[in-house]
Amino acid sequence: MNIHEYQAKELFAKFGVPTPKGKVAETAEEARNVAEGIGGQVVIKAQVHAGGRGKGTFKNGFQGGVHLSGDPDEIESLADKMIGQTLVTHQTGETGKIVNKVMVAQAVDIEKEYYLAILMDREGRCPVIVASEEGGVNIEEVAEKTPEKILRLPIDPLAGLEENDVLGISDQLGFRDDIASQFAGLLDSLHKLFLSCDCSMVEINPLVTTPDGQLLALDAKFGFDDNALYRQPEIAAMRDTSEEDPREVAASEYDLNYIGLDGNIACLVNGAGLAMATMDIIKHYGGEPANFLDVGGGATEEQVANAFKIILADSNVKGILVNIFGGIMDCDVIAQGIVAACKQVDLSIPLVVRLEGNNVEAGKETLSQSGVNLIAADDLADAAQKAVKAIAA
Amino acid sequence: MSILVQPDTKILIQGITGSFGGQHAKLSLDYGTQVVAGVTPGKGGQLFADKVPVFNNVKEAIAETGATVSAVFVPPPFAADAILEAVDADVELVVAITEGIPVMDMMRVAAKMEGSSTRLIGPNCPGIVTPGEGPQSSGGCRIGIAPGYIHKKGSVGVVSRSGTLTYEAVWQTTQLGLGQSTCIGIGGDPINGTSHLDVLKLFNDDPETESIIMIGEIGGDAEEEAAAWAKDHCNKPIAAFIAGATAPPGRRMGHAGAIISGGKGTAAAKKEALLDAGIAVAQTPSEMGSTLAQLL
Numbered sequence: 001m002n003i004h005e006y007q008a009k010e011l012f013a014k015f016g017v018p019t020p021k022g023k024v025a026e027t028a029e030e031a032r033n034v035a036e037g038i039g040g041q042v043v044i045k046a047q048v049h050a051g052g053r054g055k056g057t058f059k060n061g062f063q064g065g066v067h068l069s070g071d072p073d074e075i076e077s078l079a080d081k082m083i084g085q086t087l088v089t090h091q092t093g094e095t096g097k098i099v100n101k102v103m104v105a106q107a108v109d110i111e112k113e114y115y116l117a118i119l120m121d122r123e124g125r126c127p128v129i130v131a132s133e134e135g136g137v138n139i140e141e142v143a144e145k146t147p148e149k150i151l152r153l154p155i156d157p158l159a160g161l162e163e164n165d166v167l168g169i170s171d172q173l174g175f176r177d178d179i180a181s182q183f184a185g186l187l188d189s190l191h192k193l194f195l196s197c198d199c200s201m202v203e204i205n206p207l208v209t210t211p212d213g214q215l216l217a218l219d220a221k222f223g224f225d226d227n228a229l230y231r232q233p234e235i236a237a238m239r240d241t242s243e244e245d246p247r248e249v250a251a252s253e254y255d256l257n258y259i260g261l262d263g264n265i266a267c268l269v270n271g272a273g274l275a276m277a278t279m280d281i282i283k284h285y286g287g288e289p290a291n292f293l294d295v296g297g298g299a300t301e302e303q304v305a306n307a308f309k310i311i312l313a314d315s316n317v318k319g320i321l322v323n324i325f326g327g328i329m330d331c332d333v334i335a336q337g338i339v340a341a342c343k344q345v346d347l348s349i350p351l352v353v354r355l356e357g358n359n360v361e362a363g364k365e366t367l368s369q370s371g372v373n374l375i376a377a378d379d380l381a382d383a384a385q386k387a388v389k390a391i392a393a
Numbered sequence: 394m395s396i397l398v399q400p401d402t403k404i405l406i407q408g409i410t411g412s413f414g415g416q417h418a419k420l421s422l423d424y425g426t427q428v429v430a431g432v433t434p435g436k437g438g439q440l441f442a443d444k445v446p447v448f449n450n451v452k453e454a455i456a457e458t459g460a461t462v463s464a465v466f467v468p469p470p471f472a473a474d475a476i477l478e479a480v481d482a483d484v485e486l487v488v489a490i491t492e493g494i495p496v497m498d499m500m501r502v503a504a505k506m507e508g509s510s511t512r513l514i515g516p517n518c519p520g521i522v523t524p525g526e527g528p529q530s531s532g533g534c535r536i537g538i539a540p541g542y543i544h545k546k547g548s549v550g551v552v553s554r555s556g557t558l559t560y561e562a563v564w565q566t567t568q569l570g571l572g573q574s575t576c577i578g579i580g581g582d583p584i585n586g587t588s589h590l591d592v593l594k595l596f597n598d599d600p601e602t603e604s605i606i607m608i609g610e611i612g613g614d615a616e617e618e619a620a621a622w623a624k625d626h627c628n629k630p631i632a633a634f635i636a637g638a639t640a641p642p643g644r645r646m647g648h649a650g651a652i653i654s655g656g657k658g659t660a661a662a663k664k665e666a667l668l669d670a671g672i673a674v675a676q677t678p679s680e681m682g683s684t685l686a687q688l689l
Contacts, residue, residue, distance in 0.1 A: 120583070122584055122613055157500045158504050198496070227495045230469070272651060273648070274678070276610060276639075276647070277561075284676060292647070325561060328420065357560070
């Protein structure tokens with residue numbers, strides 16, 4: 001799950017990670033009021049879940065999703081050109097993203113930019129602090145070209161953040177005196193935030209020092225553990241479904257695991273590993289998968305029907321491949337679900353079905369007696385080849 | 394022999410009175426597995442399926458029944474504590490089936506298990522099966538949620554992160570007449586207990602296991618780690634498959650661990666590491682069994 005910059009800054013404020021003064025606005029007038037409240041130079045930023053906002057272009061022709069001004073009148077007019085408009089950046093794709101909100105924040109003078117993050121390290125089985133004195137740039141590039149400039153320090157899951165470690169990083173980043181003590185406080189707050197909110201990642205890029213001796217988080221990026229959202233109602237409420245693929249939003253309502261892709265053969269599979277492998281085998285035989293879709297181990301007839309509706313809502317889809325290994329589930333129950341779904345949605349494109357497992361003979365019988373126009377397959381390779389051939393015809 | 398569990402291994406099930414745990418406890422009993430106890434706090438004294446005693450805690454269950462393995466079917470919010478309870482009770486093996494345990498909780502479990510003699514398999518895994526000699530492999534040890542009847546007692550060791558892909562490999566080797574020594578699903582989460590490498594070592598030392606199928610998927614570097622070890626140490630033929638060659642970077646493909654991030658964990662890199670270690674890589678999931686058979 002992703003959150004907006006203004007939401008990230010709200011989390012920072014709550015946990016005591018210092019950021020420039022700022023607030024979110026939903027109208028041009030609100031943006032003006034925020035600018036007046038802050039006073040002086042402010043920066044106005046379009047709130048979308050995508051990077052490259054500054055260099056983006058609005059579909060109304062307006063250039064740039066990030067602007068600087070000291071004049072509240074100008075902020076109001078800038079906000080007017082952004083709110084409700086569609087911003088296209090190198091990360092949004094051609095369709096772009098609608099800007100519903102803007103953030104107005106105090107513009108700060110920057111002395112030097114740094115990078116600071118805490119990530120969950122799966123190999124180390126603990127959080128790791130990543131820091132660099134090269135901030136404001138793509139950290140993966142820094143890691144590749146000048147790995148010696150990246151500091152990595154694991155945090156013991158039971159002992160927590162230790163004072164000596166904090167001092168060590170602070171020293172290596174070149175922080176002294178008051179800035180060093182500000183850094184110790186900031187890192188402690190960031191670590192508390194990381195743990196309390198079940199983050200998989202919290203990244204500050206850039207972290208800046210100012211000429212007047214402040215240490216501030218200028219931009220933030222979060223990743224959260226989806227498995228933990230049940231105990232993070234405040235984070236879960238930050239989800240903005242208007243930023244997501246509408247097919248994925250619909251799928252999540254039915255507890256289906258769906259990810260839209262660019263191909264034209266839709267797949268419906270039980271199990272995440274098998275669903276990935278089904279996409280792979282379609283590609284192997286020269287086709288392009290339209291989606292990843294795992295209906296889970298205990299898919300019901302209703303879920304199968306909903307899954308069909310979601311994959312058919314994608315106008316690129318020219319054929320469907322159903323691949324079910326019914327381990328515990330009765331294949332006949334699944335077959336009945338497929339038949340019911342086909343009748344409900346009035347299927348008009350080729351459907352290839354591969355069923356294997358428990359009570360498979362009855363399942364195949366149900367499919368062949370149903371009158372539904374489908375292509376039966378013996379195994380996964382056969383199914384993939386038949387699906388690729390069917391859409392080529 | 395097989396690895397980790399045998400037909401006479403006594404198991405207990407944490408969460409046996411829940412619908413999911415109960416359903417699979419019954420299937421294991423039907424398979425002939427020695428399910429000797431259940432644990433659900435507050436429900437001690439009940440009988441499950443008219444024969445399996447339910448206890449309030451793991452220590453009591455072990456003391457009364459001699460169970461050495463625990464299967465965890467407890468819902469995600471309580472699963473980490475359930476695993477740690479089994480660890481504290483010195484269970485030899487904990488098989489955590491539960492899907493959706495927060496990563497922070499598993500981090501805590503992993504840290505507390507350092508130095509412990511208990512082995513953890515999972516979480517978010519299909520479990521472990523050592524097929525038996527009866528009809529449709531019954532009489533074996535089935536812990537978890539895998540369908541028992543697709544197995545056949547035999548010589549292939551199967552290790553996988555994914556459930557249904559394990560079933561594919563099992564079914565293919567059953568149809569080829571090879572059968573399986575033991576099949577282990579290690580789970581699709583970023584932080585889990587037993588790794589691919591741990592299982593490869595066990596199979597390598599097991600006289601009954603003559604060949605190995607290893608199934609991996611995108612994300613992390615566990616497959617690379619296993620391949621690097623196998624290159625110099627494994628003396629049995631291995632066939633592998635890696636799922637997720639077509640997965641886009643940065644997206645979680647169902648399993649919390651199946652995500653390509655920062656350019657790491659791609660299927661291509663994993664396949665290269667496997668091939669470099671002399672492991673045969675199946676081009677499609679349909680060819681896992683046949684790829685192995687060609688090595689024999």
